[in-house]
Amino acid sequence: MAIEQFDTVIIGAGAAGLMCAAVAGKRGRKVLLVDHANKVGKKILISGGGRCNFTNLYASPDQYISQNPHFMKSAFSKFTQHDFIEMVDRYHIPWHEKTLGQLFCDGSAREIVAMLVNECSLGKVTIRENFIVESIEKQDDAYLVNSNIKSKSLVIATGGPSIPLMGATDFAYKIARQFGIKIIEPRPALVPFTLGGDEKSFTTLSGTATDVVVSCGKTSFREALLFTHKGISGPAVLQISSYWKHGQKITVNFLPDLNENWLLNQKKENPKITIVKLLSQHLPNRLADFICELTKFPTQDIGNVPDKKIAEIEAKLFAWEFSPNGTEGYRKAEVTIGGINTDALSSKTMEVKKAPGLYFIGEAVDVTGWLGGYNFQWAWASGYAAGMHL
Ligand SMILES: Cc1cc2nc3c(=O)[nH]c(=O)nc-3n(C[C@H](O)[C@H](O)[C@H](O)COP(=O)(O)OP(=O)(O)OC[C@H]3O[C@@H](n4cnc5c(N)ncnc54)[C@H](O)[C@@H]3O)c2cc1C
Structure with a gap:
C-alpha cells in the first residue's frame, strides 16, 4: 500500500483546525487537514445567527471555565482578539460590535470561513472533506492514519459533542482514551433549561423576554431571559447553564433595576394602584399578570396590603x-x-506531554468560554499555539 507522507495531519476542519492548519502551512509545514463533513467550518457558518460572533473585545482568561483557570493564559497572550481582528481587517471583512464587546460580521459568517480557507491555501494546506478516520496508530516517532497516511504530528481538532446534527462527535475523547489521557467529564453548556414543578407553567409565556439577573452560587449574569415552550433560554440563562450542575438551584431577579423596599415605597407614594399594575411598569404585561396569578399576589390596591406581605412579594421578585x-x-x-x-x-x-507529536486544540479541550465570541477566540488562540509549534 502506498503511504502518503505529511509533516502534520489535522483532524477536524472547524475553527481551531482551520486556524492551526493555516499557521503551520504558512510556516512551511506540509499539512493535511481532514473533516468527515461535506464542507469545512460548518459551525462557523451557523454561528451568531449566520453572522459569526468571531471574538470579543474584552476576552481574557476571566471569561473561561476550566479545571485549571490558568491554562489558557499562555495561548491568549500569543494570539489575542486584536490579532484576529487584524486578520479580519486585512481581508476587508466589515464587522460591528453588537453588545458587550461581541464582534459580528456585518455580512455573513461565510466570509470568515472563506478567509480561513484562503489562509490555508496560502500555506498550501491539503484539505480533504468527507474523510472518515478509521484508525490512528503510533508507529515509532510518527502517527499513521487509516494505515496509509504517515505524519510526524497529529492534531485533534474535532470539537465537542454539542449539536450532533452538525456532525459533532466525541472523537477527541476516544483518541484521548486510546492514548491514556484523562478527560474532565463533559456536559452540555450554553444550553436552555427545561422546567418542572411550579415553574413548568412558565412555559405558557413562550416567546416573552425580560431583562434579569440570574445567579447560580456566586456567579451571576445580567442579560435577557426568554421563556420557551420547554423552559427558559436567552443569553442570561445560557450563560448560567455553564455553571449549573443537576440538582443545584438558580435564582432569578426579575427586577434588577429596582432597589430593596421599592414596593414598600410604592405603597406610600401610590397607595391606589394594584401590584400587577406596578409590576407591568417594569415587566412585560404577560409576565406581570402571570406572576401575580401564579403566586396569588393580592389584587386589591397596594395601600390595603400589609407591609409584611409586600416584603414577601418583593423578596420573591428579587430572588x-x-x-x-x-x-x-x-x-x-x-x-x-x-x-x-x-x-x-x-x-x-x-x-x-506524554505523547510527543500529538496535540488537542479547540473545544475538545477542557476550556469553555462564555457566550459572546469567547469560544471562537479560544479556538483561534489554541489553533495558533499548536500551529506555531508543529
Ligand atoms: C449554534 C451555534 C452557534 C455558535 N455561535 C458562536 C459564536 O457566535 N461565537 C463563538 O465564539 N462561539 C459560537 N459557538 C461555539 C463555537 O462554534 C465552537 O466553540 C467552535 O466552533 C469550536 O471550534 P472547534 O474547531 O474546536 O470545533 P468545531 O468548530 O466544532 O469543529 C470540529 C470539526 O471537526 C469535525 N469532526 C468531528 N468529528 C470528526 C471525526 N470523527 N472525523 C473527522 N472530522 C470530525 C466536525 O465536522 C467539525 O468540522 C456556537 C456554537 C453553536 C453550536
Whole structure:
C-alpha cells in the first residue's frame, strides 16, 4: 500500500483546525487537514445567527471555565482578539460590535470561513472533506492514519459533542482514551433549561423576554431571559447553564433595576394602584399578570396590603429560586464543558506531554468560554499555539 507522507495531519476542519492548519502551512509545514463533513467550518457558518460572533473585545482568561483557570493564559497572550481582528481587517471583512464587546460580521459568517480557507491555501494546506478516520496508530516517532497516511504530528481538532446534527462527535475523547489521557467529564453548556414543578407553567409565556439577573452560587449574569415552550433560554440563562450542575438551584431577579423596599415605597407614594399594575411598569404585561396569578399576589390596591406581605412579594421578585429539572442537552448546547484534561497538555503548544507529536486544540479541550465570541477566540488562540509549534 502506498503511504502518503505529511509533516502534520489535522483532524477536524472547524475553527481551531482551520486556524492551526493555516499557521503551520504558512510556516512551511506540509499539512493535511481532514473533516468527515461535506464542507469545512460548518459551525462557523451557523454561528451568531449566520453572522459569526468571531471574538470579543474584552476576552481574557476571566471569561473561561476550566479545571485549571490558568491554562489558557499562555495561548491568549500569543494570539489575542486584536490579532484576529487584524486578520479580519486585512481581508476587508466589515464587522460591528453588537453588545458587550461581541464582534459580528456585518455580512455573513461565510466570509470568515472563506478567509480561513484562503489562509490555508496560502500555506498550501491539503484539505480533504468527507474523510472518515478509521484508525490512528503510533508507529515509532510518527502517527499513521487509516494505515496509509504517515505524519510526524497529529492534531485533534474535532470539537465537542454539542449539536450532533452538525456532525459533532466525541472523537477527541476516544483518541484521548486510546492514548491514556484523562478527560474532565463533559456536559452540555450554553444550553436552555427545561422546567418542572411550579415553574413548568412558565412555559405558557413562550416567546416573552425580560431583562434579569440570574445567579447560580456566586456567579451571576445580567442579560435577557426568554421563556420557551420547554423552559427558559436567552443569553442570561445560557450563560448560567455553564455553571449549573443537576440538582443545584438558580435564582432569578426579575427586577434588577429596582432597589430593596421599592414596593414598600410604592405603597406610600401610590397607595391606589394594584401590584400587577406596578409590576407591568417594569415587566412585560404577560409576565406581570402571570406572576401575580401564579403566586396569588393580592389584587386589591397596594395601600390595603400589609407591609409584611409586600416584603414577601418583593423578596420573591428579587430572588425567585428554583431548580431547573434539566437542560435541552447536546442537541441544543452551543458548547461542551469539560473535555481533555489540561494537565495532560503543554499550555504553550497544546502538545500532549506524554505523547510527543500529538496535540488537542479547540473545544475538545477542557476550556469553555462564555457566550459572546469567547469560544471562537479560544479556538483561534489554541489553533495558533499548536500551529506555531508543529
Ligand atoms: C449554534 C451555534 C452557534 C455558535 N455561535 C458562536 C459564536 O457566535 N461565537 C463563538 O465564539 N462561539 C459560537 N459557538 C461555539 C463555537 O462554534 C465552537 O466553540 C467552535 O466552533 C469550536 O471550534 P472547534 O474547531 O474546536 O470545533 P468545531 O468548530 O466544532 O469543529 C470540529 C470539526 O471537526 C469535525 N469532526 C468531528 N468529528 C470528526 C471525526 N470523527 N472525523 C473527522 N472530522 C470530525 C466536525 O465536522 C467539525 O468540522 C456556537 C456554537 C453553536 C453550536
